[in-house]
Amino acid sequence: xxxxxxxxxxxxxLAGVALLVLLAAVxxxxxxxxxxxxxxxxxILGLLPEVGLVSIGVTIxxxxxxxxxxxxxxxxxxxxxTSLLIIAGVPALAAIVLGLLLAAAIGFANGFITLTFAIPxxxxxxxxxxxxxxLTVVVSGGFxxxxxxxxxxGEFTQFVGPGGLFRxxxxxxxxxxxAASTLLAKSSVGNWIxxxxxxxxxxxxxxxxxxxxxxxxxxxxxxxxxxxxxIQVFRLHSPLPSIGDGLELQAVxxxxxxxxxxxxxxxxxLGAVVGALLIRVIDNGLVMTQVDANWFKLAxxxxxxxxxxxxxxxxxxxxxxxxxG
Amino acid sequence: MGTRSIASQVLSGVGVAALSFALAGPAAADDxxxxxxxxxxxxxxxxxxxxxxxxxDACAKIQANCQMIxxxxxxxxxxxxxxxxxxxxxxxxxxITTLIDNNAFVANLKDAKAKGVIVIASxxxxxxxxxxxxxxxxxxxxxxPAGMTLGRRMAALFPxxxxxRVLVGVNAPGQNWSEQRxxxxxxxxxxxKKANPNREVTIDRLDVSADGAIVSDxxxxxxxxxxxxxxxxxxxxxxxxxxxxxxxxxIPPGKILLGGFDLAPQVIEQMKSGxxxxxxxQQPYEQGFLPVMQVYLEKKVGLAPADIxxxxxxxxxxQADQLMGLAKQGLR
Numbered sequence: 001x002x003x004x005x006x007x008x009x010x011x012x013x014l015a016g017v018a019l020l021v022l023l024a025a026v027x028x029x030x031x032x033x034x035x036x037x038x039x040x041x042x043x044i045l046g047l048l049p050e051v052g053l054v055s056i057g058v059t060i061x062x063x064x065x066x067x068x069x070x071x072x073x074x075x076x077x078x079x080x081x082t083s084l085l086i087i088a089g090v091p092a093l094a095a096i097v098l099g100l101l102l103a104a105a106i107g108f109a110n111g112f113i114t115l116t117f118a119i120p121x122x123x124x125x126x127x128x129x130x131x132x133x134x135l136t137v138v139v140s141g142g143f144x145x146x147x148x149x150x151x152x153x154g155e156f157t158q159f160v161g162p163g164g165l166f167r168x169x170x171x172x173x174x175x176x177x178x179a180a181s182t183l184l185a186k187s188s189v190g191n192w193i194x195x196x197x198x199x200x201x202x203x204x205x206x207x208x209x210x211x212x213x214x215x216x217x218x219x220x221x222x223x224x225x226x227x228x229x230x231i232q233v234f235r236l237h238s239p240l241p242s243i244g245d246g247l248e249l250q251a252v253x254x255x256x257x258x259x260x261x262x263x264x265x266x267x268x269x270l271g272a273v274v275g276a277l278l279i280r281v282i283d284n285g286l287v288m289t290q291v292d293a294n295w296f297k298l299a300x301x302x303x304x305x306x307x308x309x310x311x312x313x314x315x316x317x318x319x320x321x322x323x324x325g
Numbered sequence: 326m327g328t329r330s331i332a333s334q335v336l337s338g339v340g341v342a343a344l345s346f347a348l349a350g351p352a353a354a355d356d357x358x359x360x361x362x363x364x365x366x367x368x369x370x371x372x373x374x375x376x377x378x379x380x381x382d383a384c385a386k387i388q389a390n391c392q393m394i395x396x397x398x399x400x401x402x403x404x405x406x407x408x409x410x411x412x413x414x415x416x417x418x419x420x421i422t423t424l425i426d427n428n429a430f431v432a433n434l435k436d437a438k439a440k441g442v443i444v445i446a447s448x449x450x451x452x453x454x455x456x457x458x459x460x461x462x463x464x465x466x467x468x469x470p471a472g473m474t475l476g477r478r479m480a481a482l483f484p485x486x487x488x489x490r491v492l493v494g495v496n497a498p499g500q501n502w503s504e505q506r507x508x509x510x511x512x513x514x515x516x517x518k519k520a521n522p523n524r525e526v527t528i529d530r531l532d533v534s535a536d537g538a539i540v541s542d543x544x545x546x547x548x549x550x551x552x553x554x555x556x557x558x559x560x561x562x563x564x565x566x567x568x569x570x571x572x573x574x575x576i577p578p579g580k581i582l583l584g585g586f587d588l589a590p591q592v593i594e595q596m597k598s599g600x601x602x603x604x605x606x607q608q609p610y611e612q613g614f615l616p617v618m619q620v621y622l623e624k625k626v627g628l629a630p631a632d633i634x635x636x637x638x639x640x641x642x643x644q645a646d647q648l649m650g651l652a653k654q655g656l657r
Contacts, residue, residue: 031550039574040549046573047542076369130397133369142374143655146590159573236537236566238591242369245399245536283539287531287546297498297532 006318013258013271015314019307020278027285035288038163044280045166049173050232052276054247055254056180057224059272062255063184064217065197065264066121068110071225071251073132075244078103078226079233080136083145092151096230103226104219106132111218115211121218129248136241144240153234169231176224181269193217198265254279257307278307358389360620361412362613364423364448365405365500368395372562372587372609376448378655379613380421387621393613399535400500402429409433419443419620424451424460425501434459443623445616445630448607449502462630464615466607468505469512471586471637472560476513478603478639479558479584483517488525489555492547494533494540496561506560506586514558533559537566545570548581556582565591568600588640590652597645607636610656 007014027035034040054071061068082099086092110128114121156169184190195203196210204210225244233239256262257278258271282303291299362380366373377393384391394412396404405422406429412420413436420437424430424446431454437444438459446456450463483489493510497503511528518526531547533540540563548554557567564585571581578599585592586605595601612635619630640648 034550037549040546042573043542043545043549043570047538050538137368137374141655142368142377143371144589144591146594232538236541236569238537238566238569240369240371240537240591242367242371242399242535243537245369280542284542284546287543288550290529290550 006321013268013274015311016258016271016274016278016307019310020274020281023278023281023285023303027281027288030285031288035285038165040284040288041165042159042167044277044284045170046235047232048277048280049167049169050228050235051247051250051254051280052173052273053176053224053228053231054251055258055272055276056177056269057221058248058251059255059258059260059267059269060180060184060193061217061221062252062260062262063197063264063267064193064214065200066111066114066214066217067125067252068107068218068221068225069122069125069248070106070110070128070132071221072244072247073129073136074103074106074222074225075229075232075247076241077106077132077136077139077229079229079243080140080145080239080241082230083147083233083239084139086147086151087145092153099230100223100226103222106226107219107222108215110222111215114218115214133241133245140239140241142241144238147233147237147239153237156231156234167235169235172231176227177269177273184269189213189216194265196264250279251276253304253308257304257311259311279304282307358387358419358620358624359415359417360384360389360391360419360421360617361415361417362391362393362421362447362616363405363408363412364393365396365400365402365425367397367399370399371589375609375655376613379610379615380617381613382610383614383617387617389617389621391617400425400497402426406430406433410436413437413440413442416440417442418624419445419616421445421447421616421620422460423447423449424456425449427451427454427456431455431459443620443630445619447612447616448609452501452505462616462619462632464619464633464635465612466636467634468502469509471605471607472506472509472511473513474509474637474639475506475558475584475586475603475605476510477516478513479556479582480514480517482582482602483555488527488553489517490527490551490553491529491556491558492544492551492554493528493530494544494557494559494561494564495530496533496535496540496559496563498532503560510558510560533563535561535563537563540564541566541570545574548574554581556584558583559585561585562587562589562592564601565589565595568595568598571600572598588648588652590649593645593649593652596640596642597649599642602641604640605636606638606640608638611635 058068058071078099081102082095085095085098110125114124158168160166160168192208192213195208196213200210229244254275255272258275260267260271282300286299380393394408410433420442434444434456444460446460446463448465451457491514493507495503495507514528533543544557544567562585564583568583583601584603588604588606615633622628623630
């Protein structure tokens with residue numbers, strides 16, 4: 001038992017994995033075997049890359065000691081701009097790149113305003129949430145445009161893997177998760193991010209370019225959100241201006257469930273992925289087990305709190321055992 | 326506070342004022358009607374952009390000063406109340422508004438009456454209580470009968486034999502528009518159940534949310550648990566995402582029947598592909614256009630506003646091409 005807690009202390013996201021396995025077993029039993037069916041796993045794994053990418057971006061930014069509440073709006077504006085460019089005749093690849101550059105510009109604006117005027121990123125990005133959502137409505141004219149029928153999005157949407165279990169977006173997601181995880185865990189930039197979020201003054205005194213590090217994280221966060229939005233719009237073939245509404249809270253919840261500290265400096269990319277997957281599994285599993293419509297949000301909220309509380313308890317217990325040992 | 330700081334504050338104040346001026350419409354002229362439309366939806370909802378287009382077109386025709394005020398949060402009653410208060414403080418000639426709650430707007434409507442402001446409910450009416458006495462007319466859809474029509478039309482398409490399982494998707498639990506439509510749908514389906522006592526009919530209700538990706542995921546989960554599902558009927562327009570999910574699962578059009586409310590290009594596209602069988606439209610353009618005309622008639626020639634049922638229009642895939650043209654113009 002003591003060894004298990006030690007392992008947990010080294011890999012805090014493992015608690016989320018354990019909870020994930022437990023919930024999957026409960027939902028599988030409650031749904032008479034339908035939860036782990038191919039069709040249902042396809043549904044969960046189809047949506048996961050979209051919310052997962054946003055969660056990874058938000059997690060890295062939180063580790064750096066900042067928040068971004070505008071990710072839900074960026075999630076909508078980036079694919080809207082990309083779609084409108086495609087409809088206007090711009091090649092899809094160029095439209096995607098231009099869309100992501102727009103997302104990077106939003107991230108830069110978030111960082112520049114936060115750092116230049118020394119205001120909490122919580123407030124700066126809250127303002128940006130409204131600005132970007134409004135711009136989404138303005139550029140679309142309020143009406144959702146129709147993507148061309150002959151637009152090929154197979155690089156993101158086609159089913160791949162054994163039994164067509166995944167979409168191509170899942171491969172993108174895995175590659176980005178691996179790259180982000182390596183960046184955070186094994187590069188000097190990763191160390192700078194953790195140092196900037198954990199001990200800002202000490203990091204600055206040691207020569208870490210904290211302003212540039214934060215600007216990078218803001219831009220990375222927005223680009224991840226924008227890319228997630230593009231994948232979703234290509235999957236649903238529907239660039240609605242309302243997509244991503246409330247996604248910022250889900251991303252923060254995923255980060256915290258995955259062990260990211262709200263105070264900054266602590267967290268992992270894998271934890272963010274596990275957190276996002278847990279939220280999707282809870283949502284999906286409750287449908288499977290036929291929770292009444294009126295009680296649905298209560299059930300989702302209760303399970304989310306349970307996930308965070310159990311994670312926190314495990315971490316404290318593991319630390320106590322380590323200290324005692 | 327330094328000189329530069331004061332100067333920067335003054336400049337930023339001037340900037341905000343200039344921005345407000347630039348974003349505001351033309352200054353009110355004395356002889357023009359001032360009409361305000363407050364409702365419960367945010368600007369990112371495409372349905373309300375069609376209402377706004379009708380409202381703006383009507384205002385242009387009678388050269389009125391008009392403003393439609395959206396909420397920041399979808400379905401927020403408190404924000405709509407605050408917007409009504411702000412609008413009434415300017416003493417407009419008319420307030421067009423949605424009454425999504427039977428009690429929340431009573432004080433504002435009394436205030437409007439005291440000030441001589443014409444009040445017309447549009448899109449959503451109060452289901453009872455004093456608000457119905459305080460507004461002069463209602464232009465919109467009666468949700469329960471419209472839901473019942475959808476339930477009945479969908480039931481008419483059910484297989485003639487074997488068990489029936491229907492999922493009713495509630496997009497906004499607790500909100501009048503969604504709950505009343507769901508109530509109507511359930512009533513229509515219950516009629517079918519009573520008329521077929523020897524058949525096994527299961528009707529489930531689910532909070533599917535008002536986010537296309539989540540709707541698709543939750544309905545997908547339900548279908549995984551119940552592959553024998555006959556139909557999915559929704560209170561909103563997000564079932565076009567369900568249609569796409571069915572296509573991804575290689576489920577042919579018509580195997581699981583789909584129906585819902587309101588028209589958007591994405592919905593019409595799925596009607597054309599055969600996945601959506603029945604759609605109820607409430608004519609959002611009319612809900613923006615007609616109340617303005619009623620205000621004009623009351624003010625200019627003394628004709629009192631009257632109730633108009635803008636819709637329980639039933640659409641089927643045969644009309645999809647014609648509808649697509651209107652939807653692209655923002656008229657449907």
